[in-house]
Amino acid sequence: MQITQFPLGTRLSVLWRSFFIQALWNFKSLLSVGFTFSLLPAARKLYPDSGERINFLRRQLAFFNAHPYVAPFAIGAVLRLEMDGHPPEKVDRFRDALIGPMGSMGDQLFWATIRPAVMLFGIALLRVFEPWLNTFAALIIVLLVYNIPNIYMRWHSLNKGFELGYRLIKELKIENYERLLLRYRILGLVSFVIFLAELLERTVETDILHTLVFMLSMGLTFYIRRRWSLIYTPVLLSLLAAFILGLIKFL
């Protein structure tokens, strides 16, 4: 092994390719094709000999899964371990061991916290602050608030994975991102409260049946979602309740 670090251009190329990591999501190997595709520029530097490179790439095609935003952790770590000349079976086992922690961390961080919080923030911006804020400006703010952590996490995880190698496993804990989580939770909750207050105000002003539909649908949805983890049923029941109350109004 001759190289000790990848040039910035190669790392940026890997980062760019990581945006396609889910492009060939399939039931057999999940993200392995996107993972291998992301590794290609670095593999060319790491293994100038085509035989070695083919072996390396074929191993990566076997199976891989991760949250797309944190998958570069594994890309960086695999490159570090390959560069240091660790046995291929150990590298593969380590990559597979990262799948669970990466998935759990990414899902909690982005799907369960940052994305809902930013969308609630967007709703509050567009609904409450709309008279003062241009719609496109609001959309750009929303996209920035979402994508700054998205792109930062991809770049940070690529470099961190490369820096830590086997020690990466200690980094993959949601506790390491508590401050970020807290900020986005507060953003989401504040936005939701603003939106809810505005919605309630308008609902109460309309008529009593409006308020009744609102309270009934919200309570029903929360209860059913919590009790049975259903998604379609509470919405359909809310619509049924709305229809019945509409019928009462009609009669």
Add this chain to the structure above:
Amino acid sequence: MSIWMALAVGSIISLDIHVFFQSAISQPLISATLIGWLCGDIMLGVQLGMLFQLLWISSLPVGAVIPPEINQSVIAATLLAGYIKPERMDLFTAFLIILVILGSFIGARFLYFSRLINVKIFERLIAGREEQIEKQTSRAIWYGLILQFVFSYILLMVLYFPGSFLWQSIEKFIPPRLDILFSYFEIAVLASGCGFVFFLYKRKHKQIILASALLLGLLLLIKV
């Protein structure tokens, strides 16, 4: 803009859902606003985006789970609203809500089938010549992108054209005096969305976060 071009724009936005970048541009709030703007009525897009954004906010695409595919249904619904420009808004909103719910179910089936086809592409890649593995991997990624675009385009057509036909029939079939029956559908969906948000935050422990956020939110509201 012709409907065919608008469907293509919708399909390109749909790539953001799973296969490329995932920048949140495909989230209902943003995609509906953009499609509304393309159709010449940005505020209609904003309203539809807000209405549907909350609905599946607590549904998470964890692991290999395929959740309801709402994003493309919202794009189709916004295209319908933008091109039809209905006058009976209560009835039309109710129609769109039903269409989006049905569309999210159909969309999940489409995603499942596209992933089955991806298995075939993957198997061909594995069975291919070893020395061409780099080219074939890049090609497989392109196939994945093109396939997803085609599937999105077909799904949007499947929702738009029958949806348009269905709306014309419903409009003729249901007399305007019955529109009142559907007047609470919009608020029911918004309230349902709020219920999902409460569910999402109920697990997020630490009462202090909730209390401070509530307080701050109320203070901001008073200030505004």
